[in-house]
Amino acid sequence: MADINTENSEDRAKYDFKKDMQEIMGYRGRGTELISCYVPENKPISDVMAYLRNEQSQASNIKSKTTMKNVTSAIDSIASRLKTFKQAPPNGIVIFCGEVPRAGDQTKMVQYVIHPPEPITAFLYRCDSDFFTEPLESMMLDKKCYGLITIDRSEATLGILSGSRIQVLKHFDSLVPSKHHQGGQSSVRFERLIEIAAHEFFTKVADKCTEYFLDRPELLGILVGGPGYTKEFFVKEEYLHHELRKKVVTPLVDTGYTDESGLRELVQNSQNILTGLQLSREKVFMQRLFTEIRKADGGLSAYGEQEVRNCLDAGAVDMVLLSDSIKKRRITVQCQAGHVHEMTVNDSDGKFQCPECGANTQIIGDEDFIDDFFNKAELYSTRIQLISPDSEEGDMLLKAFGGVAALLRYKL
Numbered sequence: 001m002a003d004i005n006t007e008n009s010e011d012r013a014k015y016d017f018k019k020d021m022q023e024i025m026g027y028r029g030r031g032t033e034l035i036s037c038y039v040p041e042n043k044p045i046s047d048v049m050a051y052l053r054n055e056q057s058q059a060s061n062i063k064s065k066t067t068m069k070n071v072t073s074a075i076d077s078i079a080s081r082l083k084t085f086k087q088a089p090p091n092g093i094v095i096f097c098g099e100v101p102r103a104g105d106q107t108k109m110v111q112y113v114i115h116p117p118e119p120i121t122a123f124l125y126r127c128d129s130d131f132f133t134e135p136l137e138s139m140m141l142d143k144k145c146y147g148l149i150t151i152d153r154s155e156a157t158l159g160i161l162s163g164s165r166i167q168v169l170k171h172f173d174s175l176v177p178s179k180h181h182q183g184g185q186s187s188v189r190f191e192r193l194i195e196i197a198a199h200e201f202f203t204k205v206a207d208k209c210t211e212y213f214l215d216r217p218e219l220l221g222i223l224v225g226g227p228g229y230t231k232e233f234f235v236k237e238e239y240l241h242h243e244l245r246k247k248v249v250t251p252l253v254d255t256g257y258t259d260e261s262g263l264r265e266l267v268q269n270s271q272n273i274l275t276g277l278q279l280s281r282e283k284v285f286m287q288r289l290f291t292e293i294r295k296a297d298g299g300l301s302a303y304g305e306q307e308v309r310n311c312l313d314a315g316a317v318d319m320v321l322l323s324d325s326i327k328k329r330r331i332t333v334q335c336q337a338g339h340v341h342e343m344t345v346n347d348s349d350g351k352f353q354c355p356e357c358g359a360n361t362q363i364i365g366d367e368d369f370i371d372d373f374f375n376k377a378e379l380y381s382t383r384i385q386l387i388s389p390d391s392e393e394g395d396m397l398l399k400a401f402g403g404v405a406a407l408l409r410y411k412l
Helices: 002-026 045-059 065-082 134-140 184-213 230-236 260-269 271-293 305-313 369-379 392-401
Strands: 034-039 093-101 107-114 124-128 145-151 155-162 165-173 219-226 301-303 317-323 329-335 340-345 361-368 383-387 404-408
Touching: 002 107, 002 134, 002 369, 002 383, 034 045, 034 065, 045 065, 045 124, 065 093, 065 107, 145 184, 145 230, 145 260, 155 184, 155 260, 165 184, 165 260, 184 219, 184 230, 219 230, 219 260, 260 271, 271 301, 271 317, 271 383, 271 392, 271 404, 301 305, 305 317, 305 369, 305 404, 317 369, 317 392, 329 369, 340 361, 361 369, 369 383, 383 392, 392 404
Parallel strands: 145 219, 317 383
Antiparallel strands: 034 093, 034 124, 093 107, 145 155, 155 165, 301 404, 317 404, 329 340, 329 361
């Protein structure tokens, strides 16, 4: 149970971070009114507060009264939030705040407090017409990693691909002679010496692969590339540790180089493979769903929001499959007669009538649609699996089932 809830918690944190970042990146101010404040762990909060006070005094020089008012209000809001911290969290903290346009001439104040998944390295304050998100954008990528190997007989390079960052771990020069000019009996002897040198080189590379890759539980796979047949020989002849051989991604990739630039070429030429690996993991769950649906009695499947919610409330759901492109809200409303109802809506900015008596209602609860499922799943030790719409199966989940389906523990 703890493992499932831990996985859900990690997936939810990733989802919420990406969701917030997509919203933040979409905002545009009417002037230079949107403030981005990055506070690393080692930056004293008192120093940040002093910096904000200075910026607030400087804001009084802004010619536009509206812009001046909006900037000072945003600074006040950021300062109020920072007062709740004795010191910055381990990865630092990022606060985005400012007035953004609404319908007509109206504006609204937005504030996001982001706990980044990776450390913030430097203090930054910026006031502009949009929020400064560049330091966080690479953190939106999945931080599971891939091992990288480029190899031929002359050299080899090992690296790690994490998100969009390529880290070089080790470069080898082989010293294996490429050719010789000996004839007769010497030819056979030199050929044998060359093969011995190549074998020792491949063994040395494989030993380093074991050192760098074997004890990495976050390693999803190993990409192998090179300009010729050597890469196939290296994998086929089982130089790699048997556990690492299971993680080699096929097909192997042709590259023109085997140095650091070869690693970049390997990643570039593997984009379709990497995307396909993520989608194939999701396809496994979708194929299980389709297999159950095809059974005469519907098998251990449920689909459609209301049916899945009913099964979830009964504790019968093993895994909920949700399209990660759903953009809805789950609201709780109450009318004057005291009737309370939950609704799924596209936008919570509106007026809603009580389904029971038709009277106008007041929103007393408002949450993201997918976050609401995460909350319910935690009560029943149910796994939430987010599905991308990029595959045929993911597109069908969204269009045919409204983006919501489930695999059941038992038939209701």
